[in-house]
Amino acid sequence: MTYVSVQRLLAEAKKEINEISVHQLKDALTRVEDLVLIDIRELDEWEQGSLDEAFFLPRGNLEFGIENIVMERDTPIALMCAGGVRSIFAAKSLQDMGYTNVASVAGGFNGWKNAGYPFSVPRSLTAEQRSRYARHTIMPEVGEAGQLKLLDAKVLLIGAGGLGSPAAIYLAAAGVGTIGLVDFDVVDTSNLQRQIIHRLDAVGKPKVQSAADTIARLNPDVRVVGHQTQITSENAFDLIEQYDIVLNGSDNFPTRYLVNDACVLLGKPLVDASIFRFDGSVTVYDTAAGSPCYRCQYPDPPPPGDVPSCAEGGVLGVLPGIIGSLQAVEAIKLIVGIGTPLTGRVLQYDALEAEFREFRIHKNPDCPVCGEHPTVTQLIDYQEFCGIPHPNGNVPEPAL
Amino acid sequence: MATVRIPSPLRKYTGGQAKITVPGATVGEVVQNLVQTYPGMQSRLQDDAGEIKRFINIFVNENEIRSLQGADSPVAETDEISIVPAMAGGK
Numbered sequence: 391m392t393y394v395s396v397q398r399l400l401a402e403a404k405k406e407i408n409e410i411s412v413h414q415l416k417d418a419l420t421r422v423e424d425l426v427l428i429d430i431r432e433l434d435e436w437e438q439g440s441l442d443e444a445f446f447l448p449r450g451n452l453e454f455g456i457e458n459i460v461m462e463r464d465t466p467i468a469l470m471c472a473g474g475v476r477s478i479f480a481a482k483s484l485q486d487m488g489y490t491n492v493a494s495v496a497g498g499f500n501g502w503k504n505a506g507y508p509f510s511v512p513r514s515l516t517a518e519q520r521s522r523y524a525r526h527t528i529m530p531e532v533g534e535a536g537q538l539k540l541l542d543a544k545v546l547l548i549g550a551g552g553l554g555s556p557a558a559i560y561l562a563a564a565g566v567g568t569i570g571l572v573d574f575d576v577v578d579t580s581n582l583q584r585q586i587i588h589r590l591d592a593v594g595k596p597k598v599q600s601a602a603d604t605i606a607r608l609n610p611d612v613r614v615v616g617h618q619t620q621i622t623s624e625n626a627f628d629l630i631e632q633y634d635i636v637l638n639g640s641d642n643f644p645t646r647y648l649v650n651d652a653c654v655l656l657g658k659p660l661v662d663a664s665i666f667r668f669d670g671s672v673t674v675y676d677t678a679a680g681s682p683c684y685r686c687q688y689p690d691p692p693p694p695g696d697v698p699s700c701a702e703g704g705v706l707g708v709l710p711g712i713i714g715s716l717q718a719v720e721a722i723k724l725i726v727g728i729g730t731p732l733t734g735r736v737l738q739y740d741a742l743e744a745e746f747r748e749f750r751i752h753k754n755p756d757c758p759v760c761g762e763h764p765t766v767t768q769l770i771d772y773q774e775f776c777g778i779p780h781p782n783g784n785v786p787e788p789a790l
Numbered sequence: 791m792a793t794v795r796i797p798s799p800l801r802k803y804t805g806g807q808a809k810i811t812v813p814g815a816t817v818g819e820v821v822q823n824l825v826q827t828y829p830g831m832q833s834r835l836q837d838d839a840g841e842i843k844r845f846i847n848i849f850v851n852e853n854e855i856r857s858l859q860g861a862d863s864p865v866a867e868t869d870e871i872s873i874v875p876a877m878a879g880g881k
């Protein structure tokens with residue numbers, strides 16, 4: 391067995407790889423559009439400061455993680471460590487993997503810093519958060535950056551009931567930092583068949599309080615804002631304005647039209663869902679991104695009495711669990727900025743037939759709120775609006 | 791004949807059937823034949839003028855008929871027509 395000193399190994403590696411100075415890196419960052427800079431230092435070093443442009447991928451994970459960051463083998467890559475030594479071995483390793491355009495930054499981060507070039511102290515998760523969200527952050531689609539987005543996100547849930555329960559629980563577990571809940575109701579025994587955020591000992595308590603209690607026991611990272619009120623044309627703008635995304639779990643048409651209009655007018659994405667008996671439906675309305683809205687899909691509400699509520703028609707207890715969870719998925723995708731949002735499509739679930747189906751919905755150019763010549767430019771009193779029969783003769787009828 | 795999918799709230803008018811084959815060359819004809827066979831459906835689907843109610847979506851396969859040719863949208867033998875009324879429930 392022959393022994394090779396680290397100096398010798400380094401000298402050998404240096405012969406095979408390309409080194410650039412921190413000044414060349416500075417120049418390349420502005421000039422080479424697809425340059426990928428990777429900071430290969432350890433977490434505790436990276437936390438002290440790094441370049442905004444740098445991906446964080448510690449040396450120990452480099453070979454396993456590189457393909458999640460750089461797919462094409464000819465992409466220009468610059469590797470940076472603290473002093474420019476570890477990055478030489480790292481560059482050699484990437485070259486051995488077939489990456490053809492790799493450079494090691496001589497002098498490393500210390501050289502960069504000493505040259506007076508800009509860096510910032512990256513925001514990062516605490517040790518507790520790193521362990522709590524490990525199953526998120528290990529996925530490159532989320533990563534620490536995605537988890538930080540979730541922690542910064544503000545999501546408003548209309549209703550802390552059937553749909554709001556699973557949505558709130560999963561969003562809280564996922565670390566969505568601010569969850570607003572609008573509900574004026576108190577917990578009733580008949581809610582417990584499906585509203586899983588509420589427990590028997592909360593019967594008689596306001597739902598927003600009961601939900602806040604459950605979330606507090608689940609995840610201290612989440613701030614719950616309870617709005618124990620009915621959403622109306624008076625307060626809708628003020629409520630929705632404070633949030634990034636709205637989840638609709640309301641139980642009546644006036645609220646659905648009101649929330650839709652407010653979201654369209656404020657340009658907020660609305661993750662909409664509804665349930666009845668054994669059927670559920672979920673979609674995303676995001677008119678700021680060009681998608682249709684609720685009024686595009688349903689131009690007129692049914693007259694009062696034409697469609698029964700869940701209280702009258704019933705609902706399978708687990709159904710909101712499925713649909714509300716899908717709402718949470720869509721909200722998380724929007725926050726992190728991954729995947730294809732459920733816009734312009736409605737996902738319909740028929741529990742009895744055990745079938746999911748997808749339908750396309752289109753933007754209506756004549757839509758009164760998001761169309762080319764909108765007539766709804768402020769919030770109107772929807773209770774009345776929903777009570778007025780449509781001019782073509784719809785009249786209230788008995789329940790289905 | 792095209793297959794019509796009945797949402798669960800309307801299945802009481804079809805003896806519990808979720809899928810029914812109904813003749814007709816257009817959506818309007820299919821709906822007409824449907825409400826003739828199951829008269830209880832008429833007031834659920836159509837207004838007094840015989841138009842499809844505006845809070846009910848009707849899809850030919852995955853496309854809403856307002857994005858096609860409305861009640862005149864053609865229907866082929868293998869098409870699936872879905873009736874999807876607006877639902878308000880969330881609690």
Ligand SMILES: [Zn+2]
Binds near residue numbers: 682683758
């Ligand atoms: Zn619209």
